[in-house]
Amino acid sequence: MAQVKLFGMLKTLVAGVNVLDMPLSDGAQVKDLVDALHVQYPGLGELLHQKKVVVSVNQEIAHWETALADSDEIALLPPFAGGA
Amino acid sequence: MAVETEEGRLVRVQLGNFSIDEELERVRARSTKIGGISMFLGTARDHSKGHDVSSMTFEHYEGMAQKKLKEIRERALQDFDIIEALVLHRHGPIEIGENIVLIIVGAQHRADAFQACQWCIDELKKITPIWKMEYTPQGDVWVEEHP
Numbered sequence: 001m002a003q004v005k006l007f008g009m010l011k012t013l014v015a016g017v018n019v020l021d022m023p024l025s026d027g028a029q030v031k032d033l034v035d036a037l038h039v040q041y042p043g044l045g046e047l048l049h050q051k052k053v054v055v056s057v058n059q060e061i062a063h064w065e066t067a068l069a070d071s072d073e074i075a076l077l078p079p080f081a082g083g084a
Numbered sequence: 085m086a087v088e089t090e091e092g093r094l095v096r097v098q099l100g101n102f103s104i105d106e107e108l109e110r111v112r113a114r115s116t117k118i119g120g121i122s123m124f125l126g127t128a129r130d131h132s133k134g135h136d137v138s139s140m141t142f143e144h145y146e147g148m149a150q151k152k153l154k155e156i157r158e159r160a161l162q163d164f165d166i167i168e169a170l171v172l173h174r175h176g177p178i179e180i181g182e183n184i185v186l187i188i189v190g191a192q193h194r195a196d197a198f199q200a201c202q203w204c205i206d207e208l209k210k211i212t213p214i215w216k217m218e219y220t221p222q223g224d225v226w227v228e229e230h231p
Contacts, residue, residue, distance in 0.1 A: 007145060008215035009226035056213075059148035075145060075213075081227040082142070082149075082173055082214030083205060084126025084184045 002068065004033070005075035010053065013043045024068055030055050031064040033074070044076070053078050094168070095153045097144050097214075099176045101183055107170055111190045114168040118190035122197035124205045126185035128178050132227070137218045142175045142184070145213035149173070152212040156204055164200035166191040171204060173214060 004020045011018055022036060034055070038045025047053040055062045056075045068074065093110060104125065112118060130137050153171045160169045170188040178184060187204045191197040216227040 005145070007143060007213065008217075009228075012226075056145075056148065059145075059151055075148070077145070077213050078215065078226070079228045080209065080211070080213055081216040082144075082185065082212045083209040084128070 002033075002070050002072065002074055004037075005073075007075065008078040008081075010044060010047075010076055010078050013047075014041050024070055028068045029064065030057070030062050030066045030068060033068060034064070037076075047078070048076070094170045095150065095157050096172045097146075097149050097153065097175055098172065099174065101174070102172055102186060104183075104186065107172065107186055107188055111168050111170050111188045114190060117192055118167050119192050120194035120197045121188060121190045122194065122201040123189075124185075124187040124201050125183060126205070128180050128182050128184055130180045132218055132220075135220045135222060137180070137220055139177065139179050139219050141177045141217045141219075142173070143215045143217070144173070144175045148213050153208065156207050156211070159207070160189070160200045160204050164189075164191070164203070165193075165196040166200045169200060169204060171208065173208070173212070175214070 001021050002024045004022050006014060006018050006020065014020060022033060034048045037048060054077050056077055057066050057068065058073050111121060128140055157169045157171050160166060166189050168190040172186045174184055187201050189197045189201040218225045218227055
């Protein structure tokens with residue numbers, strides 16, 4: 001089971017939680033996680049598919065083919081809004 | 085507890101306010117070759133996209149945000165003819181008028197300091213995982229400035 005961190009407005013799409021537990025199959029890639037999230041949380045899945053939300057793995061922006069393991073630090077990042 | 089290096093103090097995401105004088109001195113003290121210092125200070129304004137804003141909160145991705153600010157400093161030092169760069173961003177609740185973000189760049193000459201300073205804040209907004217919630221009369225709004 002992998003833990004997926006959520007930030008910013010994404011928490012409003014999943015009932016206010018900031019971490020989701022998602023099962024990962026052997027050899028899973030980011031695109032598999034995105035597909036699984038789309039099934040459970042269609043609103044979130046839509047933003048991921050539109051690339052409005054990106055996935056980071058171990059604190060680096062990931063690609064859809066990036067391999068995933070349960071021990072990875074996975075996060076979903078909505079558009080950044082730092083600065084003033 | 086890890087001892088924080090002076091270099092580490094040049095890149096921070098912190099809850100409380102910062103002293104501009106102290107941070108300016110931190111950069112100035114890095115080298116006597118510095119002859120020009122450029123600064124960008126971002127502050128909290130009371131309106132945004134046509135609506136009033138009463139206050140705001142910044143959320144950051146602990147670890148990754150610091151990593152990206154460090155990258156920005158290192159790339160600025162590599163790509164511009166500058167001597168030092170400091171990049172700070174606050175998180176947590178911030179009232180109108182308060183400081184949010186501070187970039188200070190020291191160089192031998194002003195042109196390089198100005199250019200690097202602008203690049204740092206532009207890059208910060210592009211690559212740093214920080215999010216802003218604004219409190220408005222119409223409700224709380226997560227800001228999306230870089231879709």
